[in-house]
Amino acid sequence: MNIANKSGSTYISNGGGICCVIVGEGVDIVINNTGSSETRSTRPILEMPPVVDESPEAVRGVMDGYVLEADLTEEEITVIHALYEKWEAGQDYPKDKILSHNQTLYRVIQAHTSQSDWEPQNVPALFARAVPENVIPDWVQPAGRTMLIR
Numbered sequence: 001m002n003i004a005n006k007s008g009s010t011y012i013s014n015g016g017g018i019c020c021v022i023v024g025e026g027v028d029i030v031i032n033n034t035g036s037s038e039t040r041s042t043r044p045i046l047e048m049p050p051v052v053d054e055s056p057e058a059v060r061g062v063m064d065g066y067v068l069e070a071d072l073t074e075e076e077i078t079v080i081h082a083l084y085e086k087w088e089a090g091q092d093y094p095k096d097k098i099l100s101h102n103q104t105l106y107r108v109i110q111a112h113t114s115q116s117d118w119e120p121q122n123v124p125a126l127f128a129r130a131v132p133e134n135v136i137p138d139w140v141q142p143a144g145r146t147m148l149i150r
Helices: 054-062 074-082
Strands: 002-006 009-013 018-023 028-031 038-044 097-102 104-108 127-130
Touching: none
Parallel strands: none
Antiparallel strands: 002 009, 009 018, 018 028, 028 038, 097 104, 104 127
16 A cells, blocks of 8 residues: 655555545545556545544553442342332333343333233243442343354
8 A cells, every 4th residue: 555645745656556544634546457547436535533542541541430239238129229220010101211130121012011921030021120320230141042053
């Protein structure tokens, strides 16, 4: 790959006849197989994403205020669960409501009226395990079959 700056423009070439010419606000893609140039497309240059600081200090700063689910004490878990409504049969539950049942939080996937045999841990079509905000959940092996391809 060749990169050259000429007259305020940047030329990037792969040596195989395709060249990118960066001029001001746009990018021109030029095909030059026969010695003549032809502009095929021009598009605006998008803003470059910011550089991410992956230093341990920066990561700790982002993670400040978060806790691993496994690091919660029994007392903290009890306090958290007291903040959420307990699951009961015969109740109307809207989508995205978070409920507590058997010391586990669940998010309602689809609105429904609960039944006694539809406990959250038994009906994955209606409930998904949830964690409170700022708690990083424990990893759980996904349920289901694995396809074997030969």
